[in-house]
Amino acid sequence: MSLLSVKNITMAFGSVTAVDDVSFELHAGQLLALLGPNGAGKSTCFNVINGQLRPARGSVRFDGHEIAGIRPRDIWRLGVGRTFQVSATFGSMTVLENVQMALLSFGKRLFRFWAPAAGFYRREALALLERVGMAGEAGRLCGTLSYGDVKRVELAMALANRPKLLLMDEPTAGMAPAERHAMMAMTKRLVREDGLAVLFTEHSMDIVFEFADRMIVLARGKLIAEGDSATIRNDEAVRAAYFGRLAQPCMSAGTGTPSNVPLESL
Known part of the structure; x- marks a missing residue:
């Protein structure tokens, strides 16, 4: 049985x-991977x-629960984590404190003021930071970190609710090539070790x-293709969505011979 089942969801904004x-x-x-051109x-x-957002129609079932239209915090408590394209960390707090805040929220302790928050979930926060390679930076302010390290802290925070499903919106945006591969290799390891499901967007x-x-590939709101890398590379509808027309053989410079336009060139 699938962990996440999305069926016939439709969402409109006015006439769009x-x-x-x-x-x-x-x-x-x-x-x-959820792919598609801008828009x-x-x-x-x-x-x-x-x-x-609440869909106009359709169903979103997660781990046996219908979640379409319920509050994000309730979906989070069911075991759905999320990272954002623009990292959502507190720059004035330490790396450790950021993860502790996520754990305090999941433990419903954020509004219990009679005990110092710094004493809660310290060991659990350090364990999460260890998993993402940031335990050695636990005492640093998030605002002093490189962008790639901030994304690692955000991933540790997203793991605070022990998710079964992780939604990652542009997880490597703004990173150098080596950082991009390291981030996704780490995510792949988490999938393997924890049995996570990950849905991510990526350019x-x-x-x-x-x-x-x-x-899966969307274009103008519709799902136009689904499959493995070989299937998507060779799908004409995908080429049309990205290039604005079906990819036709083009002339190699200086040779007069046709060569196919590769999807890898995106």
Whole structure:
């Protein structure tokens, strides 16, 4: 049985249909990439799954629960973690304190003022930081970290609710190539070790083709393709969505011979 089942979700903003009758499934232990050009509906689809938007119609079932339209905090407590394209950490707090705050929230202790918060979940926070390679930076202020390290802290925070499903919106945006590969290799390890399911959006196609188990592609709100890397590379509808027309053989410079336009060039 699938961990996440999205069926026929539709979301419109006025006369614009951002997500149009989209269906897909995700199983535990899989990395599923959600792809598409700008304006394809990826963020809207994420926000529907995460509860920030209520779909006009359709169903989102997670681990046997219907979650379409319920509050994000309730979805989080069911075991859905999320990282954002713009990192959501507190720059004036230490690395350790950021993760402790996430653990305090999950433990429903944020509004219990009679005990110092710094004493709670310290060992658990350090264990999460160890998993993402940031335990050695626990005492540093988040505002002094490199962008790649901030994303690692955010991932540790996203693991605070012991998620079964992790939603990652552009997890490697703004990173150097080596940092991108390190981040996704670490995510792949978490999937393998914990049996996590991960749904992620990503514009770096080298990352997608190297780490995703499966891919789904949206264009103008509709799901146009689904499959492994070979299937997506050779799908004409995908080429049309990215290039604005079906990719036709083009002339190699100076040779007069045709050569196919590779999807890897995106």
